[in-house]
Amino acid sequence: MNRREEILARVAEVVAIPSCAPKAAALLGDPNADIKDLARVIEHDPGLTANLLKVVNASFFSGSRPMCTAKDAIVKLGTSQVLQFVISTGVALSYVRTVEGYDLAPNMHLQHSVTVGLAAREVGEVLGLDVPDYTYTAGLLSGIGKVLMGAYVKVNVHPILELALERGVPFDKAEDMVLGINHAEVGGILLESWHLPPEITNVVRYHLRPDEYKGESLVLDLVHIGNVLAKMIGVGLGVDGLNYTVSNEVVERLGLSPDMMDLAAVNVVDKVGEVYDLFVECSCDTCTI
Amino acid sequence: MNLLVVNISDMKLSTRAEDVIVTYSLGSCLGVTAYDPELRIGAMVHCLLPTSTAARHKSRENPFMFVNTGVAMMVRQLVDKGAEKKRLIFKAAGGANMRNDNLFNTGARNFEALEKLFARNHVQLAAKEVGGTVPRTLFLHLEDGRTVVRSLGEETEL
Numbered sequence: 001m002n003r004r005e006e007i008l009a010r011v012a013e014v015v016a017i018p019s020c021a022p023k024a025a026a027l028l029g030d031p032n033a034d035i036k037d038l039a040r041v042i043e044h045d046p047g048l049t050a051n052l053l054k055v056v057n058a059s060f061f062s063g064s065r066p067m068c069t070a071k072d073a074i075v076k077l078g079t080s081q082v083l084q085f086v087i088s089t090g091v092a093l094s095y096v097r098t099v100e101g102y103d104l105a106p107n108m109h110l111q112h113s114v115t116v117g118l119a120a121r122e123v124g125e126v127l128g129l130d131v132p133d134y135t136y137t138a139g140l141l142s143g144i145g146k147v148l149m150g151a152y153v154k155v156n157v158h159p160i161l162e163l164a165l166e167r168g169v170p171f172d173k174a175e176d177m178v179l180g181i182n183h184a185e186v187g188g189i190l191l192e193s194w195h196l197p198p199e200i201t202n203v204v205r206y207h208l209r210p211d212e213y214k215g216e217s218l219v220l221d222l223v224h225i226g227n228v229l230a231k232m233i234g235v236g237l238g239v240d241g242l243n244y245t246v247s248n249e250v251v252e253r254l255g256l257s258p259d260m261m262d263l264a265a266v267n268v269v270d271k272v273g274e275v276y277d278l279f280v281e282c283s284c285d286t287c288t289i
Numbered sequence: 290m291n292l293l294v295v296n297i298s299d300m301k302l303s304t305r306a307e308d309v310i311v312t313y314s315l316g317s318c319l320g321v322t323a324y325d326p327e328l329r330i331g332a333m334v335h336c337l338l339p340t341s342t343a344a345r346h347k348s349r350e351n352p353f354m355f356v357n358t359g360v361a362m363m364v365r366q367l368v369d370k371g372a373e374k375k376r377l378i379f380k381a382a383g384g385a386n387m388r389n390d391n392l393f394n395t396g397a398r399n400f401e402a403l404e405k406l407f408a409r410n411h412v413q414l415a416a417k418e419v420g421g422t423v424p425r426t427l428f429l430h431l432e433d434g435r436t437v438v439r440s441l442g443e444e445t446e447l
Contacts, residue, residue: 228393258392
């Protein structure tokens with residue numbers, strides 16, 4: 001079994017993504033907590049969102065339209081089921097191992113994921129486009145493969161970094177060279193196996209290399225640029241830093257200018273400030289990521 | 290040791306020797322420090338963009354968001370605290386860029402804005418660690434003006 005096959009075999013065993021469930025659990029224990037607060041925690045947390053979408057898109061809901069956002073899923077499931085889901089996710093995750101290598105401090109990854117989602121949406125708004133609802137969710141989930149590799153697979157990031165820093169290889173290509181697979185592909189494969197809709201799984205899989213996607217997807221373009229913008233702004237950067245390639249085809253297709261990017265950056269920084277409390281509460285010692 | 294954290298588009302100033310000013314996770318943003326060795330007071334600004342061309346209203350709302358207004362405002366506030374402009378030692382870190390970026394180049398534009406500002410005001414930059422693709426954390430130690438960059442677990446004194 002080579003490294004790629006080994007990683008994919010582990011992916012097949014994944015039942016839940018690490019998340020900040022303790023924070024949701026704390027809300028559940030608060031008699032004055034509002035379901036709106038809980039919904040807000042879920043929809044800004046990549047792990048909880050992915051796990052929730054897995055539940056609602058499971059086969060027993062087949063026949064209905066696939067769910068693309070946490071909000072839709074919460075409405076679909078109803079409050080008490082959402083609460084049960086959050087509790088069970090929190091329990092399941094106490095077995096997750098953290099692996100040295102990826103810089104995956106829980107609040108850092110959360111910050112970055114939220115910023116990619118906000119930035120993807122903001123770039124669309126600055127361009128005056130009609131931004132699809134699931135743009136935020138797709139951006140939020142785009143880095144899920146990294147959480148997976150860090151938590152479930154023994155990834156040693158040092159040889160990857162060596163290639164990236166000493167030979168100038170983009171981080172995702174260096175992952176391919178060392179592991180036979182990169183974190184975007186891993187994330188896409190996992191979410192496909194959980195029956196999330198292709199609108200989201202294709203974005204996750206191709207967000208670092210949109211030029212390799214055969215179809216057309218505005219959300220993929222927005223998330224690609226959202227990821228670039230989040231990395232340039234520097235919210236929750238990991239060891240991979242800015243070591244990724246910008247698709248100039250996407251830039252041209254969207255008609256982006258430096259001024260538009262600057263305006264989007266200004267607006268994103270303001271919006272990140274509005275969800276700052278989520279990051280602060282997430283930096284808890286009990287977090288398993 | 291007392292840590293003062295500078296957020297994005299933010300500035301912190303201190304007159305206390307036991308303070309260390311820090312900004313985490315500089316990507317394309319530029320972190321600039323200024324230190325008066327005689328008075329042992331200093332400051333750090335974390336600028337998101339070179340100028341407010343794309344969002345003019347913002348420079349009035351928050352001058353620290355931009356290199357041209359942020360660094361100038363930081364110097365003004367240090368002078369208000371008694372620092373001597375001529376004595377100030379300036380250092381900079383950050384300004385990283387994505388690969389294959391032919392258009393935005395925010396990191397490079399941020400550093401160019403600083404160079405322009407300094408040239409206009411006949412100010413020298415004492416040290417810098419800018420560009421590339423790596424994330425950086427920047428520290429300024431008030432007790433002696435030591436400026437340290439941490440990147441990928443390694444620390445370098447500027």
